[in-house]
Amino acid sequence: xxxxxxxxxxxxxxxxxxxxxxxxxxxxxxxxxxxxxxxxxxxxxxxxxxxxxxxxxxxxxxxxxxxxxxxxxxxxxxxxxxxxxxxxxxxxxxxxxxxxxxxxxxxxxxxxxxxxxxxxxxxxxxxxxxxxxxxxxxxxxxxxxxxxxxxxxxxxxxxxxxxxxxxxxxxxxxxxxxxxxxxxxxxxxxxxxxxxxxxxxxxxxxxxxxxxxxxxxxxxxxxxxxxxxxxxxxxxxxxxxxxxxxxxxxxxxxxxxxxxxxxxxxxxxxxxxxxxxxxxxxxxxxxxxx
Amino acid sequence: xxxxxxxxxxxxxxxxxxxxxxxxxxxxxxxxxxxxxxxxxxxxxxxxxxxxxxxxxxxxxxxxxxxxxxxxxxxxxxxxxxxxxxxxxxxxxxxxxxxxxxxxxxxxxxxxxxxxxxxxxxxxxxxxxxxxxxxxxxxxxxxxxxxxxxxxxxxxxxxxxxxxxxxxxxxxxxxxxxxxxxxxxxxxxxxxxxxxxxxxxxxxxxxxxxxxxxxxxxxxxxxxxxxxxxxxxxxxxxxxxxxxxxxxxxxxxxxxxxxxxxxxxxxxx
Numbered sequence: 001x002x003x004x005x006x007x008x009x010x011x012x013x014x015x016x017x018x019x020x021x022x023x024x025x026x027x028x029x030x031x032x033x034x035x036x037x038x039x040x041x042x043x044x045x046x047x048x049x050x051x052x053x054x055x056x057x058x059x060x061x062x063x064x065x066x067x068x069x070x071x072x073x074x075x076x077x078x079x080x081x082x083x084x085x086x087x088x089x090x091x092x093x094x095x096x097x098x099x100x101x102x103x104x105x106x107x108x109x110x111x112x113x114x115x116x117x118x119x120x121x122x123x124x125x126x127x128x129x130x131x132x133x134x135x136x137x138x139x140x141x142x143x144x145x146x147x148x149x150x151x152x153x154x155x156x157x158x159x160x161x162x163x164x165x166x167x168x169x170x171x172x173x174x175x176x177x178x179x180x181x182x183x184x185x186x187x188x189x190x191x192x193x194x195x196x197x198x199x200x201x202x203x204x205x206x207x208x209x210x211x212x213x214x215x216x217x218x219x220x221x222x223x224x225x226x227x228x229x230x231x232x233x234x235x236x237x238x239x240x241x242x243x244x245x246x247x248x249x250x251x252x253x254x255x256x257x258x259x260x261x262x263x264x265x266x267x268x269x270x271x272x273x274x275x276x277x278x279x280x281x282x283x284x285x286x287x288x289x290x
Numbered sequence: 291x292x293x294x295x296x297x298x299x300x301x302x303x304x305x306x307x308x309x310x311x312x313x314x315x316x317x318x319x320x321x322x323x324x325x326x327x328x329x330x331x332x333x334x335x336x337x338x339x340x341x342x343x344x345x346x347x348x349x350x351x352x353x354x355x356x357x358x359x360x361x362x363x364x365x366x367x368x369x370x371x372x373x374x375x376x377x378x379x380x381x382x383x384x385x386x387x388x389x390x391x392x393x394x395x396x397x398x399x400x401x402x403x404x405x406x407x408x409x410x411x412x413x414x415x416x417x418x419x420x421x422x423x424x425x426x427x428x429x430x431x432x433x434x435x436x437x438x439x440x441x442x443x444x445x446x447x448x449x450x451x452x453x454x455x456x457x458x459x460x461x462x463x464x465x466x467x468x469x470x471x472x473x474x475x476x477x478x479x480x481x482x483x484x485x486x487x488x489x490x491x492x493x494x495x496x497x498x499x500x501x502x503x504x505x506x507x508x509x510x511x512x513x514x515x516x517x518x519x520x521x522x523x524x525x526x527x528x529x530x531x532x533x534x535x536x537x538x539x540x541x542x543x544x545x546x547x548x549x550x551x552x553x554x555x556x557x558x559x
Contacts, residue, residue, distance in 0.1 A: 060457040128470075132477060133477045133478065143462050143478055145463050145474070223466065228440070228464045228465060248466075252442075254357075255356055
């Protein structure tokens with residue numbers, strides 16, 4: 001009986017191991033593929049010229065492959081989205097986790113989940129039909145497809161992950177902390193901001209990093225509202241192209257060095273996302289320790 | 291009728307060949323690859339061809355003109371689709387282009403725009419950034435917003451080649467589909483864009499070029515200047531499979547002109 005059980009256990013272990021390895025294998029495969037197909041163009045163009053070149057003209061008679069505009073756009077776009085999305089998302093999370101009545105909390109949480117489930121192409125479409133003309137009229141500029149429009153779309157798109165992760169972090173704060181603070185005469189608001197939030201800070205930081213990850217990886221929605229011209233992002237109203245959209249918009253027609261360079265862009269994007277993941281791990285570990 | 295019978299016979303022959311020799315996977319199928327602008331016309335042709343020839347498998351891979359041309363060259367498809375004439379270097383590699391139809395590229399503006407007519411020169415000047423305000427063209431006093439397609443697009447290639455603005459266009463927006471261009475122009479009274487004549491909807495207004503309204507007739511008689519050929523690309527030294535040859539003849543010998551025209555382009559033969 002015992003050996004039979006052991007056999008079965010071993011079998012199940014084996015199955016789970018294989019399933020786990022499939023995931024690891026996929027990650028490895030993608031990483032290796034990206035590195036192998038991304039390196040040649042960088043070597044041909046030159047790393048410095050590739051990363052810091054300010055002009056991208058991949059199909060010109062004398063092609064130029066500088067991706068600094070895309071890198072800066074991705075950094076600014078993500079930064080802008082965080083600047084708008086984090087305060088809104090964070091305060092929403094504090095309200096939902098600590099202040100909101102149960103019914104209100106349920107309704108809003110449903111809405112947030114729904115927001116997370118909307119496909120990015122729908123964000124892009126609504127952005128194109130409503131936001132872009134809105135920005136044009138509001139700021140009285142010739143065209144609304146710009147960095148600003150992309151930032152607004154991204155800010156809305158990262159809200160769900162920020163809100164949900166922050167709520168989880170805030171709700172994990174031991175109730176005794178808050179009770180103690182209230183017992184010492186602090187008002188509920190003081191308690192939330194002076195006790196609960198600091199106690200949940202690493203979880204909230206992780207939420208922000210996740211928002212960054214989502215924003216920097218988004219392609220479809222920003223492609224439709226950012227204008228997608230390879231300009232340096234020197235104004236909020238400039239038509240710009242992100243790292244993701246640089247890959248997506250030209251891939252279907254590309255060939256030769258242009259295609260290889262697109263893989264190199266994907267490699268740069270991949271490195272950015274690895275950095276963000278490392279940061280996320282760092283914060284999550286910090287949370288465990290505290 | 292004779293033709294249909296013979297095509298059917300050829301198709302049947304090809305099919306039986308396919309059954310005999312499994313190594314020749316192309317027999318019984320026609321693989322096309324290339325221009326996304328040709329999707330509508332090639333899709334209609336493929337459908338009607340398959341209807342007439344039971345058992346023939348017609349595929350179309352929308353990759354873009356240059357990708358389609360290199361696909362023929364590398365033997366990855368039977369017929370390449372290009373929405374521009376072949377370049378000399380491509381012809382020297384042993385490729386032959388057969389014009390299937392002509393497609394007009396319409397210059398589209400917002401319906402609110404009062405500009406009705408532009409010359410080729412003006413269009414070029416607008417897209418290279420020499421003319422930046424609609425008032426210079428007799429329109430409202432507002433900045434011109436240039437909408438175009440992404441690098442590598444057949445429509446963009448065709449437009450820039452015809453207007454002589456290669457690598458000089460100062461696009462405000464580079465969008466990845468004709469539909470997006472039309473939507474963007476429909477949303478913005480300052481915008482100008484270009485799109486396949488066949489795809490133009492009444493949410494936008496097509497302007498006259500050199501006084502000629504873009505239409506099927508003006509494209510065909512050559513009086514409308516911004517137009518490009520839809521080309522079937524084959525290899526000169528390699529014969530097509532029977533099925534592919536049958537499709538090629540069907541498409542280019544005038545038999546399918548009605549279908550071509552119904553896709554909004556002007557048949558060449």
